[in-house]
Amino acid sequence: MDAPFALQTWYRADRGPRYMQLSQHIAGLIRSGALEPGTQLPPERDLGDLAEVSRVTVRQAVAQLVEEGLLEQRRGAGTFVRPQPPKMEQSLSALLSFTEYMRARGMTSTSRILRRGIFLPTPDEQVALGLAGATRVARVDRIRSADGAAIALEYSSLPLDVLPDPEAVETSLYDVLRASGTAPTRAVQRINAVNIGAEEARLLNLAQGTAVLRVDRTAYLPSGRPIEFTRGLYRSDIYDFVAELRQEPNP
Known part of the structure; x- marks a missing residue:
């Protein structure tokens, strides 16, 4: 296990504090599978010797x-x-809420x-x-978790005639909308990668600057009226969005 922690494998003089670089390096080893769940790290003193840093630096990296x-x-x-949640794949062709997908x-x-x-x-x-x-909007901001692991942040906004009481939303927004007959039937999603800020990183148990998937979804009623705008930040180490492509028949 010595080589993965060698100084030359993770340290760059222009990339910030050593403890942060070491923390990010170990996180990369974990997420790539090079360090498997249940693997014991070397003791603090030994890890410091392997990485050529002080015990204080090791302690800060491990704490992070x-x-x-x-x-x-x-x-x-x-x-x-620690064991990590399994990688999840969600189809882009089905309009499912987070709660429905987990169910x-x-x-x-x-x-x-x-x-x-x-x-x-x-x-x-x-x-x-x-x-x-x-015009005012009803807004519901949530941390979404599956089996106890924080996976996403979702910031949802709806017109007041669609969601007059945002306090009614606890777990599933779409359950509330179905109960009132205002659930959307189609949506448009735009996905890109962003680097997460300090507060959102804290909420998702990630390092500041970690790349996550940002999904902007606008959902519509059968009439074509847009009634939901949700911006979600999803952990890219856990979540994948998958699209199936079909070749159109020749005319």
Whole structure:
């Protein structure tokens, strides 16, 4: 196990503090499978010798990874690689909520509400939902988890006549919409990669600057009216979006 921690494999003088570079390097080894779940890291002193850094640097790097959920420290035993949630693939051809997708996989979906209420719309919300500037929106911001692991942040906005009481949303937004007969039947999603900021990284147990998938979804009623705009940040080490392509028949 010596070679993966050698200084030349992870340190670059222009890439920030050593503890952060070492933390990111170990995280990469874990996510690539080079360090498997249950693997014990060398003791603090030994790891410092292998990486050619001080024990303080090792301690800071390990603490960062424990906070991110990649390592766990067992009293009297050492530091070990934690088992990670399985990689998930979601089809882009089906309109499913996070809760419905997890149900289909036999997993338990939970949400933690970060904020919900009635607000003036942002420019993105105005454009997506076709709203006038003075029209207010219902907004629900949540951390989405599966079997206890934080996977995504979702920031959802809807017109007030569609969701007059954002306090009604606990786990599934679409369950609430179906109950009122206002569930969407189609959606347009735009996906790109972004580097996550400090606060969102903390909520998802990731290092600041980690690449995540940003998904902007606008959902529509059968009439064509847009009634939901959700911006989601999904952990790219866990989540994949998959599209099936078919060749059109020749005319």
